[in-house]
Every structure is written in C-alpha cells, then in structure tokens.
Amino acid sequence: MAEAYNRGLDLQKAGDLEGAEKAYRHALTLDPVDTGGVSIRLAAMGVQDAPEKMPDAYVATLFDQHADVFDDILVDELGYCVPLLVRDLIRRLEIGPFTRLLDLGCGTGLTGMALADCTVHRTGLDLSERIVELAYDRQVYEDLYVGEAVEFLQEFEEEDGSQPSWDLITATDVFPYLGAVEPFLAGADGRLRTGGCLAFSTETLPEETLKGRPYMVGAKNRFAQGDVYIRTALDAAGFEILAMEPIVVRLEENEPVPGHLVMARRR
C-alpha cells in the first residue's frame, strides 16, 4: 500500500496526473479504509467526486503523526487562533457562561483552555488517540474520549444508559475534515439543550472555485464549505445564526486561509 501511495505522491509532484491517479487507485484497492487519504487526493485532483467526509483512518493517522508538533506549528508558526476567536465572540454576543461544553475534534485542548473560564464542565472528543493523550495532560477536560464526532453525537450514552446533553458544542477547525455538514448538525441538534449554542469554524473558497458546489476538496486536500450552504444547512437543522463572520483561519505557505466563524443557537 505504502509503495503505491508513495508512487502516486511522486508522480503527482512530477506533474504526471494520469500516472498518479492510477497509483492512488491501486493504493485504495490495497487499503480500503483509506489510511492514506487517497480518496481526498483524487477529489483534490478533480478526477473523483468529493467523498462526504474524510476517512476516519486517515484523520486519526494524520493527527497521531503530527500531534507532538501540533501546537508549535499551528499556533506559533501558522498563527492559528480560532479558539480565542470563539472566546471573543462569546463575549461580544454576551452569551454564556455555559454549564456543559462538548468540544468535538478537541485536538490538544486549545478550545477547552480558551473557554475554561466561561464553562463549568468540559467534555473533549477526538479521533486521534495521541492527540487525546496530549489533551489529557492539559487537564482541561473532565471527560475525554477517542471517537468520531458524528457517531458520538448519535450514540453516546453514560454508563447508566442516560443520554447526556450540552449547552455549548464547539468544533474549531474540524469542518475542513467533515465535508457534508448535515449529519454533524443533526447530531448537534439532538445533543443541545433548547437555546444551547454551537460554535464552529470553516474553511471556504470563492464562488468562482466552488462553482455552485456546497463543499469541495481544495488544493490543500481539506474541505471548504460555501457560505450559503452553511447558512441553509443550519436553518434546516433548526439553528438560528447569531454570528457568521469571515476569518483568517491560519497561514498556509504565507497566504491567509479564509474561513468563517459561526455561532448558532438551537431554536
């Protein structure tokens, strides 16, 4: 599998897209759970439709591999500060404090830390085991789980069989790994108390690139969602938008990555 995948990477870098596609498709037959994220690369190359989400095995491996340098690279080098933007938005909207926070795709715990003084009990969840270990070391979450966000929203039960709810759910810099947002929003709607809030960030692309598509895999192999798509999906899932602001998510090759910061309230 690694051989076929690496051959695909080399051919793609060398500009032989046909050869790269062949090698990637071969890698996919050898590794159907798609640990290498080949389906995402094929979509970014424009030779296959975007999948509805990133393969779980790919996301878990990607973040396991980068967990130990995550904060240094993302925050210090690439200027990532979405967790602090969420905190600032909560203050500006004069909402909160919140009793129970569910931080989905919690990473190393940056959002848990940023919201520590406006939440009482914090639950974190992430697909990457290594990143959850680092979040654990931060001691910012009362409860921490390794798992997939939508599955957690749909299925999680406490040991006594009860199904807990939250009054704030966050997903900072997680939508670039989700693609289609409907399953996530339906799950969040099911877990939020009435009047509870959902905060998340997206990456986006100009309409000339999206060309009417709700979401697509961008050149950097992450999902970008369109503004209208997010608004429509939130409305259909029963959310009122309190704020939807354009932001710079981080730098990439010294260029700002555009996105949105959203705060929505369950009707």
Ligand SMILES: C[S@@+](CC[C@H](N)C(=O)[O-])C[C@H]1O[C@@H](n2cnc3c(N)ncnc32)[C@H](O)[C@@H]1O
């Ligand atoms: C760019 S990091 C952001 C981490 C953190 N929210 C922050 O703002 O620092 C994205 C995180 O989302 C996690 N993730 C992506 N898709 C996920 C999914 N479907 N379920 C759970 N975690 C997911 C990744 O493992 C990774 O830790």
